[in-house]
Each structure stands twice: as C-alpha cells, then as structure tokens.
Amino acid sequence: MNVKAETSDACDLRFGQVGIACVRVRRVDAAALCDELERRVRAAPAMFSRAAVVLDLSHLLDLPDDGAVDALLEAVRSAGMLPVGLAYGTSETEALAKRMGLPLIAKFRAAYEPAGGSETAPAAELPRSKAKTREEIQPEPDLREPILSAPAPGTSIGAQHHAGAVRSGQQVYARDRDLIVTGAIANGAEVIADGNIHIYGGLRGRAMAGAQGDEKARIFVSDFRAELVAIAGHYRVFEKIPDDLEGQSVQCWLDGEKLLIAKL
Incomplete structure (x- = not known):
C-alpha cells in the first residue's frame, strides 16, 4: 500500500494570476448596481454567475461611507456575483478596506507589477501626469459594454x-x-x-x-x-x-x- 509522506507544513501559499472581474462603480446606487449586474449574469451565466469580483470605487467623486459600501457589496452578492475585495486606490480606500475586513486587490496585475518585478505604487497614488501615462499604456478592465463588430464581407452570417x-x-x-x-x-x-x-x-x-x-x-x-x-x-x-x-x-x-x- 502506498502512503503519502506526511510533512510538517499544513499548506502551501503562493501568489498566482487568477481571473477576477472588476466592477467599476460610477455612482453610489445599490439598486441600480444590482439591476445592471443581474442583467450581465442573465446574459452570460456561465461567465458571470458566482464570478469573483473586485469593487473599484476610484471613479467616484467622493469615497462612500462604510454603510454605503456595505450596501454596494450586498448588491453584488444579490446579483449572483461574489465580491472578494476592493481595488487599489488612495490611502482612504486602504483605510476603508481595513475597517470592513476586506483585502485590496490590483485591478489588473500588470499595472502594478513592472517587468523587472520590483514594487511600485499603484497608478492612483502616482502624480497625476504619471498616472495618466500609466493608464494610457495599460487601461483598466471593467464590465463595460463589449465591442460589437459587424460581419466582414465573405464571413458566414453565423x-x-x-x-x-x-x-x-x-x-x-x-x-x-x-x-x-x-x-x-x-x-x-x-x-x-x-x-x-x-x-x-x-x-x-x-x-x-x-x-x-x-x-x-x-x-x-x-x-x-x-x-x-x-x-x-x-x-x-x-x-x-x-x-x-x-x-x-x-x-x-x-x-x-x-x-x-x-x-x-
């Protein structure tokens, strides 16, 4: 009988690249957010149902209070998705994440990890001119309406x-x-x-x-x-x-x- 050798380690811990969708919030409206995400889940359930998502609050004029953020997170859950953290942003976003017991997650890994592997500040914390340059080079993904292309001449109608x-x-x-x-x-x-x-x-x-x-x-x-x-x-x-x-x-x-x- 083959028996696997026991080790003293209870687990392995590694950082890897995983598929996490980014929900970019443009206004603090939990009901509207739930309706929009429900529509996305219905349109592509195999893709979005129970999908892990990171909540991006960086495009709001003012950071919502804890109660409003909690309502947004509940809206995501009600729509059938699973919020796993907040996106990197300002020091206020970091403080909010700590208060709510949530991790901060890079919206797009390459935007925070240069080819050499050395650490850099998130784009949102860079001076405005540098942040703009970084965004132009590596735009952030979101759940916006997809690009739809017309069929090319000679392409099958299907x-x-x-x-x-x-x-x-x-x-x-x-x-x-x-x-x-x-x-x-x-x-x-x-x-x-x-x-x-x-x-x-x-x-x-x-x-x-x-x-x-x-x-x-x-x-x-x-x-x-x-x-x-x-x-x-x-x-x-x-x-x-x-x-x-x-x-x-x-x-x-x-x-x-x-x-x-x-x-x-």
Whole structure:
C-alpha cells in the first residue's frame, strides 16, 4: 500500500494570476448596481454567475461611507456575483478596506507589477501626469459594454468578425454566434463568444467560448500565449505556458469537465 509522506507544513501559499472581474462603480446606487449586474449574469451565466469580483470605487467623486459600501457589496452578492475585495486606490480606500475586513486587490496585475518585478505604487497614488501615462499604456478592465463588430464581407452570417488588435482592457463579445478575430489579443484583453472562437493572431489575454454554457464550443488560436482560456465556465489559468504549447497553433475543447489544449 502506498502512503503519502506526511510533512510538517499544513499548506502551501503562493501568489498566482487568477481571473477576477472588476466592477467599476460610477455612482453610489445599490439598486441600480444590482439591476445592471443581474442583467450581465442573465446574459452570460456561465461567465458571470458566482464570478469573483473586485469593487473599484476610484471613479467616484467622493469615497462612500462604510454603510454605503456595505450596501454596494450586498448588491453584488444579490446579483449572483461574489465580491472578494476592493481595488487599489488612495490611502482612504486602504483605510476603508481595513475597517470592513476586506483585502485590496490590483485591478489588473500588470499595472502594478513592472517587468523587472520590483514594487511600485499603484497608478492612483502616482502624480497625476504619471498616472495618466500609466493608464494610457495599460487601461483598466471593467464590465463595460463589449465591442460589437459587424460581419466582414465573405464571413458566414453565423460568425462575428473583429478585424485588428484587441487592446488591453477591451472586451469583444459575440452574442449567440462564433467570433473570428484577425489580430492580436493583448494582455488584459478579453474575447468572449457564445459559440466558438477563432483567433488568427497572438492570444496573450483571455479567450472564453461557450459563454452561455455550450460545452461543445472550441477555441482555435494561431499563436498561443494566453493568460486564461475558458469553455462553458470551465477554465485554465496560465502563469507560464507549457513549452510544447507556447507560440503554437492550438485548439481548446472540453472532455467532460476537463478543458484540454493540444497543438493543431
């Protein structure tokens, strides 16, 4: 009988790149927030139902009081999502998070971690001119309305075509059909389709097919370097792409509840 060796460690603790949506609050209205998020969950339940989200309060003129923030968090829960923390912001946001027992989470990892790995202050705490430059380089993702592209000439009527790159922070969503992208998808960008996804370019961001729960959907990529791929709510996150897949043409599909990736 094989017995696993016991160790003195109760667990391992690691920081990894995980998929967390960012809910950018533009006005303090818990009822309106709940209605809007409920609409998003109904539109793509496999993508947003019970999704982990970070609440971003940085675009409000004044930071809400504790009671108002608690109401916003409850609105997120009522809509079917799970708030896991507040987004980085000012020292007042940090104090608010401490009072409410919530963590502060980077809205987009690359905006706070430079390539060299050294620590920097969040963009919101930089001088205004520097913060603007950082935002131009790496826009923050949110749950705004996705980019919808008209079908290109010669494209089948069942597919949506997006020509050109999808920049960091952008989201392209093909509702009730396949999505064809002829361009690169940057880190922090998302492409979502209720059907299949075909990417004729590099995928460095996230690709999510079968958003309405279609387990037969597939993802095809010409140059695979993804942060995350998902099909019908089943996903894989990559901190490092396996050597045999990095930069290769691949397809992704579901086998039961397991998401598989193989070279084409």
